Amino acid sequence: MPEESIWFEWEVAKSGYCWREDWESGLPACRISGYAHAGLPQSTPETERFLVVNTEISRPPETKSYSPLKTTGLFLDFSSLEPEDAAIVAFADRWGLLTNSEVIVSSEVDEGLPFPGEPRSLWTTALLRMKYLVKLWRMVEGSDRIALQRVIEWHDLYNLHGFYSGGDGTGFDRHWIPWPPPHSIGVKRGDVVAAARHALTNRVNEAIRGSIHPELVSSSRGARPSLHLVPQDLLSGLWLQFARAIAGGKEYSRCDHCGGWFEISSPEGGRVDKKYCSPACRARRWRAERHQRAGAEPVTDLVPGATQSRTRW
Numbered sequence: 001m002p003e004e005s006i007w008f009e010w011e012v013a014k015s016g017y018c019w020r021e022d023w024e025s026g027l028p029a030c031r032i033s034g035y036a037h038a039g040l041p042q043s044t045p046e047t048e049r050f051l052v053v054n055t056e057i058s059r060p061p062e063t064k065s066y067s068p069l070k071t072t073g074l075f076l077d078f079s080s081l082e083p084e085d086a087a088i089v090a091f092a093d094r095w096g097l098l099t100n101s102e103v104i105v106s107s108e109v110d111e112g113l114p115f116p117g118e119p120r121s122l123w124t125t126a127l128l129r130m131k132y133l134v135k136l137w138r139m140v141e142g143s144d145r146i147a148l149q150r151v152i153e154w155h156d157l158y159n160l161h162g163f164y165s166g167g168d169g170t171g172f173d174r175h176w177i178p179w180p181p182p183h184s185i186g187v188k189r190g191d192v193v194a195a196a197r198h199a200l201t202n203r204v205n206e207a208i209r210g211s212i213h214p215e216l217v218s219s220s221r222g223a224r225p226s227l228h229l230v231p232q233d234l235l236s237g238l239w240l241q242f243a244r245a246i247a248g249g250k251e252y253s254r255c256d257h258c259g260g261w262f263e264i265s266s267p268e269g270g271r272v273d274k275k276y277c278s279p280a281c282r283a284r285r286w287r288a289e290r291h292q293r294a295g296a297e298p299v300t301d302l303v304p305g306a307t308q309s310r311t312r313w
Helices: 074-079 084-094 120-141 192-208 234-248 279-293
Strands: 010-013 017-019 028-033 050-052 062-068 102-106 115-118 153-157 158-168 172-178 211-215 224-232 251-254 263-266
Touching: 010 084, 017 084, 050 084, 050 120, 074 084, 074 120, 074 263, 115 120, 120 192, 120 234, 158 192, 158 251, 172 192, 192 234, 224 234
Parallel strands: none
Antiparallel strands: 010 062, 017 050, 028 102, 050 115, 102 115, 153 158, 158 172, 211 224, 251 263
16 A cells, blocks of 8 residues: 655744744743643743744744655654754754744733744653654664663563653653553564564654644646645654654665755665755755865755764664
8 A cells, every 4th residue: 555645834934043032022021822742741831941933023924835844854854953952943944843832922011922932842852752762763673682672671560561661861751561562463572672663653653643634635726636644733744754764664864965864765765875865965065076176165054963974774
């Protein structure tokens, strides 16, 4: 059965983004207006910092639309980020906010208006979770039993056999899962690869549950509409992209120019020996090498936190 295609457009502010303390609004307080995403914090502490559009609050921000999931390895670019202020801003400047959430900037006498923005805890939690699950996925794909034995903790609870996953540094609470799962056949007690795959599947399902919906989309006037999967926001799209990678056993490589991840060895991704994520990066690399030969400084546009070395796994 072929994969359902994804249809997703997102918006990014032309003026970029900044942290609340860097925003010259003259208003001292900021609080979240409400957002909902599976498992992410729904309230924020008084000391919370916010990522907001870098423009005046008195007018709506100017945005541009694009299709982020055409970048086939974007979920890996996201999981490669360090949860540092500069890296988060650089990612947001290029791809936009993760959700449709808003903040309310207010003074003591003025409640203010909703304005596009997100708490830092949302980014931190989302990054930790995807980092942990991508790492777990790599271990499962490589059947790395030695590494998996350090993240899967077997334990008997109330005369039931099972294992713990998650915990500190993962973005998830430490969670006990009974083993073997219901209706499983031929699954051995203590099979660490099968257990990790089960935990990975459950966590990714939690992330996409309720945030992806099917929708008929008309591509052109008079054409028969086609059925697509539509994420509710960028973060949901990243999880959906990850889920497709798990289900399809997809392989990825880093672009020799920008350092971004892209899919290989598939109809969408291209050849296994492909070195660049796009024709634009191929052309930029050619121009950079031409400038080098002419004695000028090379031109690069590396993804924040990426290196130019090519890696496959």
